[in-house]
Amino acid sequence: MSKKKIAFIGTGGTISSLGNGPLDTVNYGAMGNMLQADGILDKFPDVQRVAEVFAVPYRNVPSPQIAWTEWRQLVLLCDKVVKEDPQVAGIVIGHGTASLEETAYFLSLTLKVPVPVVVVGSQRPASALSTDAGLNLVNAVRVAADEGARGLGALVLLNDEIQAAREVTKTSTGRMQTFRSPDFGVLGQADGDKVVWYRRPLRRLAPETEFDIRGLDALPRVDIAYSYAGADGTAVRAFTDAGAKGIVAAGFAPGFVTPGDAAALKEARAAGVVVLQSTRAGSGRVFPTTKLAEAGFIPADNLNPQKARILLALALTVSSEPAEIERIFATY
Template sequence: MNAQQLLDYWPQVAQVADVRPVKFSALPSTAIGPAQWLDLVRACHQAVADMPDLDGIVVTHGTASLEETAYFLSLTVKLDIPVVVVGAQRPSSGLSSDAGMNLANACRVAGDPGARGLGALVLLNDEIHAAREVTKTSTSRLQTFRSPDFGCLGHADADKIAWYRRPLRPVGKATEFDVAGRESLPRVDIVYCYGGADGAAVDAFVAAGAEGLVSAGFAPSFVTPDMAEAFTRVMAGGVAVAASTRAGSGRMFYTTRMREPGFVNADNLNPQKARILLMLGLTVTKDVAGLNAIFETY
């Protein structure tokens, strides 16, 4: 459903906000990637240009890739007003759907002064999460979106929007990433590590044109000897490799074993978030030290 159809289906939303629907696209979230992210950034800026009195923007989104879209928007949307990305675990037509409540609460959060300056936010199940930290942790439970290391920022309760903490990493206008006018981003792929993994995937992604790779390694970031050899070889050829882990939480330990070959430290970003930051980082620099500074900052 497009924005107007959602509002028609859930008229109760009009009780909490004056919503002006903008028809952007109607895609499953499995079909959303860098091209759509760039279009969405432009759409957010255009909405404010067309309606300068907006208090906030709500982006409705399927939950499969919601966290990725939210993090990209958090780093690239250069607006003063909040952007809230919202989804639902149960369809609008389902028994006891969470869609209507999530949509209403997302509008409440987008209009709340406390949401300004926090980057893109994610709202589901009455919880407000920072885009950088949130991830989908369960296939079907309503409480699927969690921020494993630090928890949510606040709650959309019945009586008020209650805030409890603020993220420290720069977002929005404070970032160095300018995607205005860009039609594409550097290709970055994720290589998943597992027992006995060799370097075939590393070589295949580079052959396909990858300018960067993210290693989803064993916690706290190590990979198999064959994969380490492949990564070292492609890094020597100029491909940036950010070391993350498949664990789902916790920061990467930047040991000698990772530093000397030239891995970029992905900090505590999960692989899909590290991919987004590396894509944006490569629009600024290909230098390992410069990329490390970007990951330390954002």
């Protein structure tokens, strides 16, 4: 059987990093030494055993610096890769783990390519003793080449586990099992003998979404206001003054904020800012309570604040009507 053709786009991150020797698993970022996509493939040549993998030139960007500009470029680059080579069966994107879940979710809402796209990172640099970079890359390629990955939006692969971009989040700074889907668990696993699948997401996914960012120069500004004991609304008012079109309130579970934040959010809502109520809990739905409805706030379902911010920004490119935004949050 001929091997499938898989494109690999590298954006930097730990998976591309070379530290100061095999025991450097903490300070490698200070070295500033990151391999480009072709260098990663050269360092882990065993990836060619599972597919015909080729590098797609991009650039290395520390993942805390990745946002709208890079997201749009990656969407367009995926378009280009598939258009130029119809034999491409899947795409793997290497990424730093700090903001990996946000990039993956954005891609899962905006990609239009028909092939699987898998976002992969590592917890240990490529130069470290017992690095997870090589096996994560191999498994991401295996998943991208697997027919079961089609129609699932963007996927995340680390630690042999296949996660849905909408649900996965980074839960530990340094442990190998850092990426978790708190409410629902993994979609499947990349085991030594084969890729196995156990469930499929029901919410709408790329490429069948209503969001098209190709003609946009920017996303509407959406900020996250983290509520904590004693929060007095200063951050909310600053975001409103800065021109926010939407504010995600990362509130207490199951979905409320301090009186000071509530007052500021009501002021923002009166000024035309869309207010979305999320929680800092990390899992579970925000319920559509009477109190939220009376304030004009929209519940974020079970999306964490950083994911809710992305969906709200994209929703605002479609409509600013609360009923439409509620529909979008019930759909995606």
